[in-house]
Amino acid sequence: MSTSTGASTAADFDVRRHDSFGLRLQHALHANPVLGPLAVLILAIIAFSIVNTRFFAAANLSLVLLQVTVIATLALGQTMIILTAGIDLSAGAIAVFSSILMAQFCVKAGMPAVLALLLGFACGTAMGALNGMLVTRIKLPPFIVTLGTLTIFFSLNSVVSNSETVRGTDMPSLMTWTGEAIAIGNFQLSYGSIIMLLLFGFFFYALSRTAWGKHVYATGDDVEAARLAGIRTGRVLFSVYTVAGLLYAVGGWILIGRLASASPNVGTEYNLDSITAVVLGGTSLFGGRGGVIGTLIGALIVGVFRNGLQLAGVEVVWQGFAIGTLVLVAVSLDQWIRKVKG
Amino acid sequence: MTTQTVVPVLEAKGLTKRYGRVVAIDGSDLELMPGEILAVIGDNGAGKSSLIKALSGAVIPDSGEIRLDGEPVAFRNPMEARAAGIETVYQTLAVAPGLDIADNLFLGREQRRAGPLGSVFRMLDRKHMRSEAARHMSELGVATLQNIGQAVESLSGGQRQAVAVARAAAFGSKLVILDEPTAALGVKESNRVLQLIRDVRDRGLPVILISHNMPHVFEIADRIHIQRLGRRIAVITPSSHSMSDAVAIMTGAAPAPDSTGYPQDEG
Numbered sequence: 001m002s003t004s005t006g007a008s009t010a011a012d013f014d015v016r017r018h019d020s021f022g023l024r025l026q027h028a029l030h031a032n033p034v035l036g037p038l039a040v041l042i043l044a045i046i047a048f049s050i051v052n053t054r055f056f057a058a059a060n061l062s063l064v065l066l067q068v069t070v071i072a073t074l075a076l077g078q079t080m081i082i083l084t085a086g087i088d089l090s091a092g093a094i095a096v097f098s099s100i101l102m103a104q105f106c107v108k109a110g111m112p113a114v115l116a117l118l119l120g121f122a123c124g125t126a127m128g129a130l131n132g133m134l135v136t137r138i139k140l141p142p143f144i145v146t147l148g149t150l151t152i153f154f155s156l157n158s159v160v161s162n163s164e165t166v167r168g169t170d171m172p173s174l175m176t177w178t179g180e181a182i183a184i185g186n187f188q189l190s191y192g193s194i195i196m197l198l199l200f201g202f203f204f205y206a207l208s209r210t211a212w213g214k215h216v217y218a219t220g221d222d223v224e225a226a227r228l229a230g231i232r233t234g235r236v237l238f239s240v241y242t243v244a245g246l247l248y249a250v251g252g253w254i255l256i257g258r259l260a261s262a263s264p265n266v267g268t269e270y271n272l273d274s275i276t277a278v279v280l281g282g283t284s285l286f287g288g289r290g291g292v293i294g295t296l297i298g299a300l301i302v303g304v305f306r307n308g309l310q311l312a313g314v315e316v317v318w319q320g321f322a323i324g325t326l327v328l329v330a331v332s333l334d335q336w337i338r339k340v341k342g
Numbered sequence: 343m344t345t346q347t348v349v350p351v352l353e354a355k356g357l358t359k360r361y362g363r364v365v366a367i368d369g370s371d372l373e374l375m376p377g378e379i380l381a382v383i384g385d386n387g388a389g390k391s392s393l394i395k396a397l398s399g400a401v402i403p404d405s406g407e408i409r410l411d412g413e414p415v416a417f418r419n420p421m422e423a424r425a426a427g428i429e430t431v432y433q434t435l436a437v438a439p440g441l442d443i444a445d446n447l448f449l450g451r452e453q454r455r456a457g458p459l460g461s462v463f464r465m466l467d468r469k470h471m472r473s474e475a476a477r478h479m480s481e482l483g484v485a486t487l488q489n490i491g492q493a494v495e496s497l498s499g500g501q502r503q504a505v506a507v508a509r510a511a512a513f514g515s516k517l518v519i520l521d522e523p524t525a526a527l528g529v530k531e532s533n534r535v536l537q538l539i540r541d542v543r544d545r546g547l548p549v550i551l552i553s554h555n556m557p558h559v560f561e562i563a564d565r566i567h568i569q570r571l572g573r574r575i576a577v578i579t580p581s582s583h584s585m586s587d588a589v590a591i592m593t594g595a596a597p598a599p600d601s602t603g604y605p606q607d608e609g
């Protein structure tokens with residue numbers, strides 16, 4: 001009896017020492033969730049550069065960055081919400097609403113641009129806070145809350161804008177400033193992209209180097225354990241939704257610069273695209289795992305695929321097909337990684 | 343008679359907690375005297391965890407009163423109990439699996455860097471927290487932990503338990519509550535935890551220990567609180583009763599003795 005147990009332990013031990021490639025990969029991805037998305041991004045860049053040499057040109061790469069800037073900004077807020085095991089379907093609606101409000105305040109109400117901008121930010125923040133309050137106070141599931149607010153904010157868009165588009169040329173230059181760019185050689189870096197990158201840097205710091213960040217992860221990991229460990233989980237959740245609202249409003253400002261207008265007819269796809277970027281970036285929909293660097297990579301993956309497929313001559317309809325497939329692969333990968341044994 | 347004027351560190355009277363139609367605690371009392379180790383025993387579902395959760399702010403009792411050093415308290419959440427110096431190791435451990443050992447030890451009371459880095463930029467002092475965490479863990483003799491920066495989910499059940507125990511022992515300033523802290527531990531590790539409980543007591547902090555392990559209870563407890571069907575039915579001491587007496591009272595096979603476990607009651 002005892003000899004057979006001994007033999008089987010030795011065998012187990014042997015198996016562990018010669019971990020399969022799959023198992024080691026699983027552990028590596030578990031320890032560092034950014035690796036997978038980063039590999040996908042690099043491989044995609046290499047592949048698209050081979051298919052069409054124009055892809056890797058500085059002008060094209062700056063276009064890719066420009067195209068993902070708004071989505072990346074929204075996805076930043078979305079990341080923090082998903083880290084708490086929540087989800088925000090209203091991200092795009094808040095961004096578009098804020099952009100319309102800013103434009104209307106300038107053009108219709110004749111406010112100074114700075115004031116209109118700040119009021120737009122305040123409005124996005126308040127909308128995020130409303131989501132946060134419904135989630136923490138009334139304790140409704142985030143999916144339901146933001147499905148409701150998405151619909152409400154979207155209808156408000158039409159009301160506030162009178163279903164009219166405000167042209168960028170009618171607005172003060174501060175409103176469209178985010179669309180202007182500085183040239184680094186042939187690379188055009190827009191001020192909107194700079195703002196977006198700075199925000200990623202700031203929230204990377206906040207999530208990884210401050211107590212607030214630890215509390216966000218702990219709350220997303222296991223909300224009851226976090227509560228028992230002495231974290232005000234309600235406050236953490238509320239802060240996350242509120243901060244996300246502010247980020248969406250900043251995204252709305254960048255959107256005005258990108259489109260050179262403020263229109264109620266854009267942005268329906270932003271809600272889901274922001275989630276796509278987060279998921280592709282390796283942040284788990286179950287909360288507590290992932291981070292903003294992954295999301296930036298995830299947003300770039302979307303941009304690189306759309307742009308690369310287009311340059312490769314693939315019809316636009318197939319871009320969505322490719323991105324959708326990537327999302328499914330990313331989510332399956334996440335499920336597999338989460339099964340990792342300690 | 344003078345001993346009777348000693349004010350309990352923690353005293354609960356008539357605590358009740360219902361979950362729908364389930365009565366988890368049914369008018370339970372508890373007294374924790376200064377410097378003692380009070381074991382709480384009882385069958386599964388006797389309401390032990392619910393009782394200590396009411397004491398630690400994790401659960402708000404429906405009725406009853408709690409006094410800390412003789413002063414009435416009503417904790418609305420675990421933070422308030424912690425702020426009052428009550429540290430708890432919950433049966434479910436309450437650790438964040440994705441965070442590392444150091445982050446878990448300091449969860450909710452993170453230390454910031456000195457100077458503007460800490461006050462303005464809110465930067466955590468990771469180096470300090472890690473070295474402190476390593477020190478607390480080594481006090482528990484968890485030598486097999488190579489890396490204090492290791493995620494808690496990669497630890498064994500016993501190692502996780504050690505993290506939770508180390509956290510409570512390190513930060514308790516009034517009393518420490520442990521709900522089955524040795525359930526997942528090996529013999530050697532259990533003995534370490536028992537020793538740590540004695541160390542905490544020797545530091546002057548009273549301890550409430552919930553355990554199903556009778557030898558442990560009889561080895562370490564000053565008094566034994568027996569919980570049955572949501573109530574305290576007896577308090578005995580390891581010298582006044584045997585293990586089989588305790589089990590018989592706990593299961594209802596023997597009548598509860600009319601004793602509070604205080605030495606003066608017997609003399």
Ligand SMILES: Nc1ncnc2c1ncn2[C@@H]1O[C@H](COP(=O)(O)OP(=O)(O)OP(=O)(O)O)[C@@H](O)[C@H]1O
Nearest residue numbers: 361364365366384385386387388389390391392393
């Ligand atoms: N959150 C809850 N919701 C519903 N019922 C609960 C809850 N917590 C405890 N109970 C019930 O209260 C009773 C006492 O549970 P409790 O966990 O306090 O027992 P225990 O003495 O700690 O048991 P064990 O030895 O198994 O840990 C049980 O019947 C349990 O089902």
Ligand SMILES: [Mg+2]
Nearest residue numbers: 390391392433
């Ligand atoms: Mg219990």
